[in-house]
Amino acid sequence: xxxxxxxxxxxxxxxxxxxxxxxxxxxxxxxxxxxxxxxxxxxxxxxxxxxxxxxxxxxxxxxxxxxxxxxxxxxxxxxxxxxxxxxxxxxxxxxxxxxxxxxxxxxxxxxxxxxxxxxxxxxxxxxxxxxxxxxxxxxxxxxxxxxxxxxxxxxxxxxxxxxxxxxxxxxxxxxxxxxxxxxxxxxxxxxxxxxxxxxxxxxxxxxxxxxxxxxxxxxxxxxxxxxxxxxxxxxxxxxxxxxxxxxxxxxxxxxxxxxxxxxxxxxxxxxxxxxxxx
Amino acid sequence: xxxxxxxxxxxxxxxxxxxxxxxxxxxxxxxxxxxxxxxxxxxxxxxxxxxxxxxxxxxxxxxxxxxxxxxxxxxxxxxxxxxxxxxxxxxxxxxxxxxxxxxxxxxxxxxxxxxxxxxxxxxxxxxxxxxxxxxxxxxxxxxxxxxxxxxxxxxxxxxxxxxxxxxxxxxxxxxxxxxxxxxxxxxxxxxxxxxxxxxxxxxxxxxxxxxxxxxxxxxxxxxxxxxxxxxxxxxxxxxxxxxxxxxxxxxxxxxxxxxxxxxxxxxxxx
Numbered sequence: 001x002x003x004x005x006x007x008x009x010x011x012x013x014x015x016x017x018x019x020x021x022x023x024x025x026x027x028x029x030x031x032x033x034x035x036x037x038x039x040x041x042x043x044x045x046x047x048x049x050x051x052x053x054x055x056x057x058x059x060x061x062x063x064x065x066x067x068x069x070x071x072x073x074x075x076x077x078x079x080x081x082x083x084x085x086x087x088x089x090x091x092x093x094x095x096x097x098x099x100x101x102x103x104x105x106x107x108x109x110x111x112x113x114x115x116x117x118x119x120x121x122x123x124x125x126x127x128x129x130x131x132x133x134x135x136x137x138x139x140x141x142x143x144x145x146x147x148x149x150x151x152x153x154x155x156x157x158x159x160x161x162x163x164x165x166x167x168x169x170x171x172x173x174x175x176x177x178x179x180x181x182x183x184x185x186x187x188x189x190x191x192x193x194x195x196x197x198x199x200x201x202x203x204x205x206x207x208x209x210x211x212x213x214x215x216x217x218x219x220x221x222x223x224x225x226x227x228x229x230x231x232x233x234x235x236x237x238x239x240x241x242x243x244x245x246x247x248x249x250x251x252x253x254x255x256x257x258x259x260x261x262x263x264x265x266x267x268x269x270x271x272x273x274x275x276x277x278x
Numbered sequence: 279x280x281x282x283x284x285x286x287x288x289x290x291x292x293x294x295x296x297x298x299x300x301x302x303x304x305x306x307x308x309x310x311x312x313x314x315x316x317x318x319x320x321x322x323x324x325x326x327x328x329x330x331x332x333x334x335x336x337x338x339x340x341x342x343x344x345x346x347x348x349x350x351x352x353x354x355x356x357x358x359x360x361x362x363x364x365x366x367x368x369x370x371x372x373x374x375x376x377x378x379x380x381x382x383x384x385x386x387x388x389x390x391x392x393x394x395x396x397x398x399x400x401x402x403x404x405x406x407x408x409x410x411x412x413x414x415x416x417x418x419x420x421x422x423x424x425x426x427x428x429x430x431x432x433x434x435x436x437x438x439x440x441x442x443x444x445x446x447x448x449x450x451x452x453x454x455x456x457x458x459x460x461x462x463x464x465x466x467x468x469x470x471x472x473x474x475x476x477x478x479x480x481x482x483x484x485x486x487x488x489x490x491x492x493x494x495x496x497x498x499x500x501x502x503x504x505x506x507x508x509x510x511x512x513x514x515x516x517x518x519x520x521x522x523x524x525x526x527x528x529x530x531x532x533x534x535x536x537x538x539x540x541x542x543x544x545x546x547x548x
Contacts, residue, residue: 042416043416046416046417169498170458170466170467171458171459171460172458172459172465172467173466173467176467191460191461192460194460195459195460198459198460199459249417250416250417
C-alpha cells in the first residue's frame, strides 16, 4: 500500500472546483509522508479521472481527501464514512472492524504484491537487532508504531521500550543522520531500501533485520455501504488502469506494473498478528 | 532525466526529445500594426528596459521582432526567453500560457546553441519557462523534473545573483515542491539551505522570504513558527511596498494561498 500511497502522494493540487455535484469521497491516508494535501490531490485527480473512464462512471464521480497524519485519517474515516479508501496496511488493520473494511485491490511492483522492511545500520557497527537495545531508531514508517511492532517485528519487540524512537517525515533526512552517526539505525520500507543506491552516503550500510513478506495495501471498501457489484466494478477499473494509455503513464511513472484483485487470504495472517497483540 | 549540455545540433535534438509533451505553437498577438518600427539592433539596445513593469503590448511587439529576427547577437541573449516568461505569467488562458512558456524554452535553447554571454540567465529563464509549461500536467512535469534541476543548477553555477537570487529561489522551490526521495528529487534539507541563502544574500525579494517561510513550515517544527511568521510578514511587506509591476498580483495570490494553508497562524490580510 505504501507504494500506492506514494503514487498518489508524490504528485499531488486541489480539484474540488471541477467535481461533480455529489462526488463519492475517497479518503486517502499516507501516514508519515511529507507531502501536503493540496499537492496530493492533483495526483489523485489524475488517477480518479482514469478510473472513472475505465470503469465507465460519469467524469468527476469521485473526489479525494488526502492526509499524511494517522489521527486525521481516523477522524476523516469516521466523519466521511467513505465507500472506498486508500490506506496503509496498519490503518486498515486498525480500522477494519470499525468501518467494515475489506481489501479490494493491491498494487503489483516489480512482480510482487508484498514487501519487506529492513532495519539499517552503519556496516559492522551493530550485528543484530538485539545490539540496538536502548539505541536510536529513525524512519518515516515510525508514524505507525503499533503496526511496525505488531506486524513488521511480529510482536517480538515493544518498540517504545526497546528503542529510543526518532520519528521523521523524511526518509532521506533519517538516512543522512544515520550516515553521520546521529542515529544508530533507520527502518525502511522496500521502496526506500531500493532507492539507497542513489543516495551516495559516505558510510556503507547493512541490514540487521529483514521482515517477512508483508502484503502491499491498496484500495479498501466499506463492505456495509458498498455492494459486491460496486466493489467488483471499482476493482476492475483499477485493474484496467495500467493498460489504459493515460493510466499507463501514471503507472509507469511510479513503477507500478498493475493493480491486482485481492485474495482475501493474503491478509488473514496479518489480521491474526494484529489481533494477537491486542 | 539529467544533465545535458546544449551546444551542438545533435544534443539540441536530444533535448527536444527530453521535453516530450510540451504544448508547441506560436501564440498570435493582436494590434501588431500598432507596434513601433523596431530593428533587432534597437531591441538589443533596450532589452534591459523590458521587464515586469512593461505593458503587455510592448512585450508582444518585442517578441514579434525577435521571432522574425535572424540576428545572432539578439538570439543569443536571454531576452526572447525572458519576454515569453513575462507574457506567459500574465496569460490567463492555459493553452496560450503553455505555448508561450514552451516558446520561451525553445528560444532559450536557440540562445544556448549560439553561446551568449549571459548563459546563466538563459538557463534560468529556460527553467522558469519549462516549469510554467509543465506545471498543470503531472506526468509531463515528473518527466521534466531532472531537466528542471539541471537547468537551475547551471543557472546557479553561472549567475547565482540574477533576478535577486532567482536561481537559488527557483532551485530551492523545486526541492521543496518536488516529490521527495525515493520518488523524486524533492529534498527539504537542500531547499532550506538554498532558500536561507537566498534570503540572506537577497533580502529585498518578497518570494525569497515566502518560499523560505514555506520550507520552514514544511519542516513541521513548532519551534520555528515564529520564524515562519516573520519571513511571511517580511515578504508580504516587501511586496506591498515595492514596484513589482505585473508580477505583484500573481505573487500576492501566492502569499494569500500560503496564508490559507497556515490557517489561524497568520492574521487575515486587511
